[in-house]
Amino acid sequence: xxxxxxxxxxxxxxxxxxxxxxxxxxxxxxxxxxxxxxxxxxxxxxxxxxxxxxxxxxxxxxxxxxxxxxxxxxxxxxxxxxxxxxxxxxxxxxxxxxxxxxxxxxxxxxxxxxxxxxxxxxxxxxxxxxxxxxxxxxxxxxxxxxxxxxxxxxxxxxxxxxxxxxxxxxxxxxxxxxxxxxxxxxxxxxxxxxxxxxxxxxxxxxxxxxxxxxxxxxxxxxxxxxxxxxxxxxxxxxxxxxxxxxxxxxxxxxxxxxxxxxxxxxxxxxxxxxxxxxxx
Amino acid sequence: xxxxxxxxxxxxxxxxxxxxxxxxxxxxxxxxxxxxxxxxxxxxxxxxxxxxxxxxxxxxxxxxxxxxxxxxxxxxxxxxxxxxxxxxxxxxxxxxxxxxxxxxxxxxxxxxxxxxxxxxxxxxxxxxxxxxxxxxxxxxxxxxxxxxxxxxxxx
Numbered sequence: 240x241x242x243x244x245x246x247x248x249x250x251x252x253x254x255x256x257x258x259x260x261x262x263x264x265x266x267x268x269x270x271x272x273x274x275x276x277x278x279x280x281x282x283x284x285x286x287x288x289x290x291x292x293x294x295x296x297x298x299x300x301x302x303x304x305x306x307x308x309x310x311x312x313x314x315x316x317x318x319x320x321x322x323x324x325x326x327x328x329x330x331x332x333x334x335x336x337x338x339x340x341x342x343x344x345x346x347x348x349x350x351x352x353x354x355x356x357x358x359x360x361x362x363x364x365x366x367x368x369x370x371x372x373x374x375x376x377x378x379x380x381x382x383x384x385x386x387x388x389x390x391x392x393x394x395x396x397x398x399x400x401x402x403x404x405x406x407x408x409x410x411x412x413x414x415x416x417x418x419x420x421x422x423x424x425x426x427x428x429x430x431x432x433x434x435x436x437x438x439x440x441x442x443x444x445x446x447x448x449x450x451x452x453x454x455x456x457x458x459x460x461x462x463x464x465x466x467x468x469x470x471x472x473x474x475x476x477x478x479x480x481x482x483x484x485x486x487x488x489x490x491x492x493x494x495x496x497x498x499x500x501x502x503x504x505x506x507x508x509x510x511x512x513x514x515x516x517x518x519x
Numbered sequence: 520x521x522x523x524x525x526x527x528x529x530x531x532x533x534x535x536x537x538x539x540x541x542x543x544x545x546x547x548x549x550x551x552x553x554x555x556x557x558x559x560x561x562x563x564x565x566x567x568x569x570x571x572x573x574x575x576x577x578x579x580x581x582x583x584x585x586x587x588x589x590x591x592x593x594x595x596x597x598x599x600x601x602x603x604x605x606x607x608x609x610x611x612x613x614x615x616x617x618x619x620x621x622x623x624x625x626x627x628x629x630x631x632x633x634x635x636x637x638x639x640x641x642x643x644x645x646x647x648x649x650x651x652x653x654x655x656x657x658x659x660x661x662x663x664x665x666x667x668x669x670x671x672x673x674x
Binding site: 338394 | 616660
């Protein structure tokens with residue numbers, strides 16, 4: 240038994256714990272908070288519905304001539320604020336469709352449909368904030384959001400300029416769905432985080448090494464020029480065939496000048512930046 | 520290595536590589552067991568420093584005589600069909616699904632075109648909303664970590 244223990248202690252730790260390997264890296268994983276499917280940040284709505292004017296009349300009585308000269312108490316009967324909520328939704332829907340429709344009779348084109356859906360979605364989202372337990376509206380809202388996303392996908396394939404225009408006009412964000420679905424797990428997330436950590440570390444070290452080599456360039460060239468000049472002079476004075484030409488020396492000198500210029504430019508840029516930072 | 524100069528037609532996929540585009544070549548493969556054809560994708564990286572092809576475009580790629588890097592083996596020859604901007608090869612007119620754009624425009628004029636309606640002549644080229652409203656130029660993923668920073672491609 241003692242023998243076995245000794246062997247186990249002699250073997251490095253990493254060989255012992257092949258299973259259930261635990262990383263020593265100090266990576267903290269934070270599970271992203273779940274956002275309800277009907278929230279604007281999930282559905283991609285950047286814009287909001289415009290505030291309702293207090294004495295807006297119902298859709299059907301907008302241009303009613305009889306109401307113009309009617310009594311105030313009669314008129315208030317036809318105001319949006321004194322009527323059912325679905326009539327306000329209708330009002331918003333009509334407004335939004337008119338923003339994007341092709342012509343006055345157009346209620347069936349893709350833009351008009353998207354405008355209509357967007358108005359209803361935003362109206363429902365306001366409702367859901369006030370009544371978070373309204374399951375019926377929640378289901379309807381989710382279905383509408385998904386349908387709108389599908390329509391946006393189609394429109395993108397059919398007519399890209401129009402797709403971009405409608406995104407801008409309705410203030411929507413379009414993100415394509417991920418390639419495959421998977422649940423978020425601690426293990427997989429930590430694996431991904433570790434991968435990115437290693438990737439960053441690699442890049443950092445490569446960058447540092449690159450800098451180190453760059454710093455050696457100027458002293459090396461200075462040394463090389465000196466040596467080349469010395470060798471050339473020696474060769475000439477000793478009557479040995481000359482292997483170092485003037486061109487080679489001039490070439491190295493040019494390289495050196497270029498490098499020094501670059502260094503000066505960088506130093507100037509960094510000092511300027513520092514000045515600006517301190518000024519701010 | 521290869522002297523074939525093979526031409527392939529495929530669709531451009533979102534790709535994070537600089538000066539290269541990822542092209543999907545989709546073929547049908549016979550499953551002998553079921554005696555049915557199934558889709559089979561092959562991916563090639565085509566050299567494209569100007570990024571002429573965007574996600575979804577149908578492009579022609581040509582095999583390079585020597586591979587440029589370990590990944591890049593092809594060159595983008597031509598964008599045949601930009602996504603959502605199709606030209607009918609027979610008449611040379613622009614098409615939206617089953618209709619010519621001209622016809623749609625004519626119908627709009629007949630009904631009295633709205634002032635705010637979309638106009639093809641005023642539309643700028645594709646790509647102005649990239650990164651703000653349109654995130655189709657990259658691959659999205661399910662958000663797995665909250666790091667306090669903005670993650671535009673997280674869903």
